[in-house]
Amino acid sequence: MYLILVYDINVERTTKILKLCRKYLNHIQNSVFEGEITESNFSEFKLKINEIIDKTQDSIIIFRLWDNKYYKKEIIGFEKNSCENLI
Numbered sequence: 001m002y003l004i005l006v007y008d009i010n011v012e013r014t015t016k017i018l019k020l021c022r023k024y025l026n027h028i029q030n031s032v033f034e035g036e037i038t039e040s041n042f043s044e045f046k047l048k049i050n051e052i053i054d055k056t057q058d059s060i061i062i063f064r065l066w067d068n069k070y071y072k073k074e075i076i077g078f079e080k081n082s083c084e085n086l087i
Contacts, residue, residue: 001042002071004063005033009053016052017060020045 005025009017018027024045025033037045049060065071 001037001039002065003033003035003037003042004065006061007031008059010057013052013054013058017049017058020048020052 003025005021007017007021008031021027021033024037024041025035028034053060
């Protein structure tokens with residue numbers, strides 16, 4: 001499946017979430033990640049997220065697309081991190 005993840009995390013946990021997200025997805029903007037992930041890795045990823053965040057202060061939004069060919073991504077301005085050169 002293809003994910004787009006956006007987070008708004010308390011500053012004391014930002015580094016931990018950033019490092020975790022980079023293990024599973026591509027960092028495309030400050031608090032935005034995207035990429036392909038398997039169901040098992042997604043389950044593992046969510047468990048690790050829940051170990052880090054404080055659900056009373058932090059917010060993570062995950063958009064799941066079953067196939068990345070069914071969306072159109074348009075970038076206006078500078079693209080910080082391109083995902084097109086991935087294997």
